Amino acid sequence: MLRWFARRLLLAVPVVLGVVTISFILMHLAPGDPARSALGEKADPAAVAALRHQWGLDKTLPAQYVSYLNQLLHGDLGTSLYYHTSITTLMAQRLPVTLALIVMSAVLASLISIPLASRSASRPNGATSFVIRLFNAVIQGSPTFFVGSMLILFLGVRVAIFPAGGYPSGFGARAWALVLPALTIALSIVPLLVRGLRAAMIESLGSEYVAFARSKGLPESPIRHRYVLRNAGISGVSILGIQVGALASGALVIEQVFAIPGMGSMLMTGILNRDYAVVQACTLMFGLVVVVVYLVTDLVYARLDPRARLS
Amino acid sequence: MTENMKRPLLAVEDLTLALGLGGEEFNALEHLSFALREGEARGLVGESGSGKSLTLRAILGLLPPNAVVKSGTMTFDGEEFDLARQSNRSERRRIERLRGSGISMIFQEPSVALNPVIPVGEQIVDAVLRRDHMTKKHAREYAIHLMELVGIHDATAKVDAYPFELSGGLKQRVMIAAAVAGKPRLILCDEPTTALDVTVQKQILSVFTHLRDELGAGLLYVTHDLAVVAQLCDSVTVLYSGNVMESSSDLRAVFDHPRHPYTEALLRSTPDVDQIGRRLYSIPGSAPSLDERMVGCPFAPRCEYRQDDCGQQRIPDLSKTPERTVHCLHQVEKRTLDAVLEEETS
């Protein structure tokens, strides 16, 4: 198991390096000069040149790449022009918020999807199944921001159960404030999750091992839980893992709509303010989050499915 | 075991079952009847597609969603079940209560019939554990005991293994152990050795023989292999295309004097180590698929003794003896099988 994980970790290294490289290249493709936009158009060319030198922008691209890597190794993500502060510090505040949002979304998505999928799997051609499928298709077609603002309108204002956005202080209040945004993000992947879980459940329900379990006289409820749900859950975990990108994309959009100070709103602010270093750092961190979640997913997967440890 | 008057443990009467395929229904089993006494081992023989597996699943209420029982009753230990009313919840519950302790089943493919993500020991006893409120420790000991019973030597080491860590033969033994865990009075076996190597097959068969003697459980043993039947069973029912061709509570009688042309053909096509040099018979043509079935004797198109009246109506039991059933208008009565085989050898 340990060796398996070490191998898995090793495989992630080139991807991490690739992610770093792409985030570096992206920002060097961007038009405009960060030094000039930091100092303004009226700035003295000498001052601009000095800043370019200070930031190492006058070096060759490979040299800049090396110093970028070096900087990252020291945990330094650069300095934000807009916030006038170290991005590492900002990231330390923003990243946990986005992670919390993503985790909460994943949990909510599972809580919503499992009953829907079970219901739909146990009677695949029933009326409820049809309604669930229609609901899925409609949700899948609805842009996340639209779903978000509808939820705010109904659950935040009409029936003011949840705060209509914002990120108050205090753990409880924060968790509560994250529910609605997390629900919005969760809904965006519910259709996929229901579809996948439902397929896995139907497959599991029709499988020989369930038939065998029944023939042994195992009652239906442990079959549902120990057999069907557990086996379908394994594919659920891998769907959820693959969908982390979708969750992160959702966070980007929804943090804006709900005024949540996470990495997504940081990226958006960076984009609107041409804050190159922030855009670069956020792109990088989002990529790393996905890579790490993939690793964690594999780990969880291996825990749930002993066969995975073999490969 | 040969007392004819003994009340049957299991009796299936007039089972007709249809499968839905692409919006249409086709009969997969027609008017199937057979019975089995306490402790009896009955072979259910037929080519693939003859409906053997469906019969077993119908008995335990494990039919796939597209199968519909049109008619049929089952009597188990004096209690009657209406197999056609399985959509009724309480009727379904009654059969469900039989599972495990009354009747259990061993599946064909050990590699897919065991849950891949649960240790085998747990799968052997999970049903019993739940029913008998065993302690975890006791359950584990019981699992090891059962594993030893089916001939797994290092059971203590294997009890926590996952199915994928075991060989096919071991997995099959695990399944047998799970099937006997509830001390059932009848074990349904769905070609339990087909997926295994020949040498392993032999071992598994000896496990069955051993278990029969040890537990006194009845066996309903589905196979296409007459040699296995000969080795293990007391009685036999021959199926073809969803219909009973011939059935007898005395295995020897059928093997020595097959009265149905199909049984005869089957026997002629079975290799026999005693008769090396005999050219194996092969039945011309192939079994009809579900949508090709027709009126009359289903075997008629391939039958050597076919006559015009074979295809006109459903053939009733024409055996005239209670311990035997033969659905044929033109039974093979004149010759013994040995005579036929001798003829072929020469």
Added chain:
Amino acid sequence: MTTSEAALPSTTLGLEPPTRGRGWAPAWMRRHNLQLWIGGVMLGLMVLAAVAAPLITRYNPTTPDALHTLLGPSGEHLFGTDNLGRDVFTRVVYGTRSDLTIAVVAVVAPFIIGLVFGIVTGYFGGWIDTIMMRIADIVTAFPFFILVISLVFILGNGAWSIFVAITCVSWVAYARLVRGEAMVLRNKEFVAACQAGGISPVRILLRHFAPNVATQALVYSMSDIVMNVGVIVTLSYFGLGIVPPTPDWGSMMADGQQFLAGGYYGLTLFPAAAVIWTSLALSFIGDGLAHALRIDR
């Protein structure tokens, strides 16, 4: 970097396999492939309306009318008017032109790139496969929308940027899909027969692989269009997409949002309905195609 696929055992019972979860339509719909028809008609109506826009509405989608702002739906204005007095129905219809066109066009390039990439890696395998799949892994490591939005940041606003950004990101899905199919095909006997017969790899790829794997990709492309519509609409919602006054569902929804509090729901809901309608139509068609091409199980 992908997680392993769940290797669930398949049923060995020689009976009809249970319907799998891919399609969403109930059995009675599937029987006559009704969902393909329904989806086709839904999409057809939209396309027809978009093409014949000037014939079905007498309003101009961009000309403001200061005298008729924020009217509710009526016979005169089917969906009402927006804050600049423009007919919302007209704008929704014209919005189809911009959004659907980009969404469909943005599928073509990734489709072709992914097809070539996937066939080549799937067929040849070995180090080509390793390297190319590593590249694909890196691209997938970035959340889709985050990479798209960063690319739009670099390229600037407008249809062309959206098109390039989507292409840069979404070819990977096609490549993976096609690669998987190609790897299965590669091991089929006819390929060995072709190879033995001295037929060149290029010919094998073109004659046998491309048509076979393309059907899968085609079905996937339907849901990809849905995703593209989502991306375009969201970019426009953030003001990074289609430039006004070109009618576009995303910017219409963004503009409409500020009127929600005032009770003018139509400004947001009608373009949203158009987005959902399109997605429904495309997912019907995708399911229908899958069913028709017998790859839905």
Added chain:
Amino acid sequence: MTRTKTLRGAVVVVAATALAACSSSSGGTSTSGGSPTSGGSLVMARADEATSLLPSVPTDNASIWIIEELYDTLTTPAQDGKGVTPSLATSWKQSADKLSWTFHMRTDAKFTNGQPVTSADVVFSIKQNQKADAPFSFIDSVVTKMDTPDAHTVVFHTKEPWAPLPADMALYANSIVPKNYAGMSASAFASSPIGSGPFKFKNWTKGSSLTIVKNAKYWKKGTPRLDSVEFTVVPDSNTRSTQLASGQIGINEYPANSSIKSLQNQPNISVNTFPSSEVDYLGMNTRRKPLSDLNVRKAISQAIDKDAILKAVLYGYGKVANAYLSPTTWAHDSSLKANTYDVAAAKATLAKSSVPHGFSTTITIPSGDQNSSSEAQLVQSDLAKIGINVTIKTLDPAALVTAKHAGNFDMAFGLYTTDIVDPDEIARFAGTYDGGVQTLYSGFKSAQMDKLAATASRASDQSTRKAAYDQMQQIMANNVPYVTLFYVPGVYSYSKKVHGFQPGATGNYFLEKVWMSK
């Protein structure tokens, strides 16, 4: 000084360019809630986040309006924006030769670290703002020397006679900080600032919220009444509105104009407009052909239906502008007849120009700004009527500012506000090439404007100054380097529990006067 409000909100740019004042009830919140009580925590949701709390650094309103709560200045703008009132300085006087100003300071003011506020702190503070990299250094560039005859007297020597100095001293950039930043480095001070204002800094979670708490030792006895004020960053105007409706926040800065009507119907919410110095305009790049042609610019200004835009985009919250100086300054010329909406006249004017049959041009707007987008689309359709074909381009807000600085645009919307009550600085900023950003990026240069501006700032008698300003407004109207569109009020919606909230014309919140009922 003025600054262009640039980055108003990431997504839904709320009231950025627009918000107009028919200013019905600009009386602010009255004392109708009973007698003022102390205590309570106020939450104000704003579209933007502050960027820096070091007085000499930022140029954005989000920072400025918090700085004004943390620090004191020698003088304070009057609520109506038409003069200054005493603050740290109790009195001031210009010398007979008009080349120096003497300020006498109050003796009871203390910084939150307990240190008294002295003339040495004033000198240090002004010097910080005189440094070359301070954006408002030009304001203090007229000051050549500062003397401190005693601990509570400061004398400013000026290059030339300088009437606006007391008004300049009210600028946030001239806020008084402890000498040598109380022994801290500038960046350390910026993260834990110390002032003598009504509130003191508590904490700042970047991107989320900034909290200030009551300064119990504030010299103005009995104030502030609030225990704390939290400024939250909520870019989406819808979200701000819904948060106010649900009671999560007390004040919503800049509700969307479109929502004001419905907000006014809600029982627990007040909506008020406050006169502001904001002027919205359509900028033109006079360096580019054919916008360099006066007749073209004039035709454009006649072709735009400002009333329609005011109604459709600002929902009537504002006033069509006639002169480039806003009515919140005494220098505003209300009698000026600007180019009024007249399509026929516009066609005739264009016919006299170098492009009689029209031409193609562009308007660049910040992405995500719905109001600019609406305005641009209306202008586009107006100009189409006289044969000018406008294409709308979008750029992210920061890139747009860069483009404007670089003169890389045809037309673009903008706005200007002033932080100083004296008209001098805004008259120069928006009217002269060197007074700010090349006459609001237009590139328009006029020696006459420069001369009039100088005259106005030197003269100490108001009628002379007014005459000069009137003339300047006329010249701008004649030359149309940009089209002045609207005078726009500040709009706030707030809970009925909030009392005494009345921002000044220069934007100051004056939070020390605010109190909350239970």
